[in-house]
Amino acid sequence: QLLVQESGPGLVKPSETLSLTCTVSGGSIISSSYYWGWIRQPPGKGLEWIGSVYYSGSTSYYNPSLKSRVTISVDTSKNQFSLRLSSVTAADTAVYYCARPVGTSSFSFFDAWGQGTLVTVSS
């Protein structure tokens, strides 16, 4: 059974860069999916897709509202993919999920999710 798990700091200072890693287990990041993605949920609010990356790291798609601040990358040697969000503010406080999109399309639904990790932006 394929599992994904988020890890990273739970507290980030305003204006700094948020960095999270998603570790894939139970399968290879190269062969288990064409894309890998990140989604977030601010406290008391709904879900927001952040972006998705091709398994090789060659192509990424980002939410237009976050595009200028987001980078998603892949480390196939570690079976991991990562999220970097720069210049964070309190509005970036959220539970961050990594997930596996289904199929070959750049935009899809997600069939495997991590449990999520809360990142708080505060000084």
Next chain:
Amino acid sequence: DIQMTQSPSTLSASVGDRVTITCRASQSLTGWLAWYQLKPGKAPKLLIYKASSLESGVPSRFSGSGSGTEFTLTISSLQPDDFATYYCQQYSGYPTFGGGTQVEIK
């Protein structure tokens, strides 16, 4: 971007009730719609994809229907484990989610 409007935002129901949640899109999705169940501290669970396809392992009391811009998730007989928050998601364009429906105990 495609806006998703979900209703109701909160629903009070009893075990055994039939529950229906609606999701409306700002433009036609051609069926590219999924439903998820979220519980605090747990990984979100995919229930339905392509509007009406049941994900493997999901109980048959869950069903999805609709096309174009209007979609529904139905739970035919609500069980104790079903009290949770439900979200729709479109993937016709870059993914966007509905605002969520919290199903609570009446």
